Amino acid sequence: MSKTALITGASSGFGAACARAFADQGWKLVLAARRREALEQLKEELGGDSRVFCITLDVRDREAVSAAFASLPAQFADIDLLLNNAGLALGLGPAHQASLDDWETMVDTNIKGVMYCTRAILPGMVARNRGHVINIGSVAGSWPYPGGNVYGASKAFVQQFSRNLRADLLGTAVRVTNIEPGMAETEFSKVRFKGEDEKAHRVYAGTEPLQGEDIAEIVAWVASVPQRVNINSVEVMSVCQAWGPLAVHRGAAG
DSSP states (O other), rough: OOOOEEEEESSSSSHHHHHHHHHHHOOOEEEESHHHHHHHHHHHHTTTTGEEEEEEOOOOHHHHHHHHHHHOOOOOOOOOEEEEEOOOOOOOOOOOTOOOOHHHHHHHIIIIIHHHHHHHHHHHHHHHHOEEEEOOOGHHHHHHHHTOHHHHHHHHHHHHHHHHHHHHTTTTTTEEEEEEEBBBBBSHHHHHHTOOOHHHHHHHHOOOOOOOOHHHHHHHHHHSSSSTTOOOEEEEEOOOOOOSOOOOOOOOOO
């Protein structure tokens, strides 16, 4: 019997790449995101209605999350893996100049969205005594950088929430993993700079950053290890990035 993965933020980036990786392994998919058209295109690519169920969802909406996950069709209702991927960064200014609206959006998405989705799915996993919660954190949750302020703090929450979930689940077979990517070339920077493509492009100039497929490969591996194994966390950077704080080498790609 094929397993079912629920992926938030599935319309692009890490989420879409992970959907493709799980589809290649025969998983059924519940794909959630705000952009319905992108979800529908991905559904057709990955097998259509028999393999994929789409939900137009903003994870910041607590009631919508509860209602959507409680009303999944029977063939998609037993979630084996929850990938909390929906998240974003907004702005790169210092804390004394940052937008409070941007801060609240990051808290509502990166923290509350993870809470709402996890709380909605976890009881079923515990009742079935199987399942896996994989959270997409960030190296920014461990290592500061100028302008990271609330984004980094929100990912520090994801890191500690993941650890505490695993502690709460001791004695069950439900697993929890936090994936912590460094600089990656997705729509992340375009969102951070609110569609200013030139600013987003400069983030990656002269580098060879992580790609969505790199993270998808790691997520798929974490999900595939023997059931007795829990990968607590994976911190991953491109070779063009290191600490100090989050230094980036810009030169010819290797």
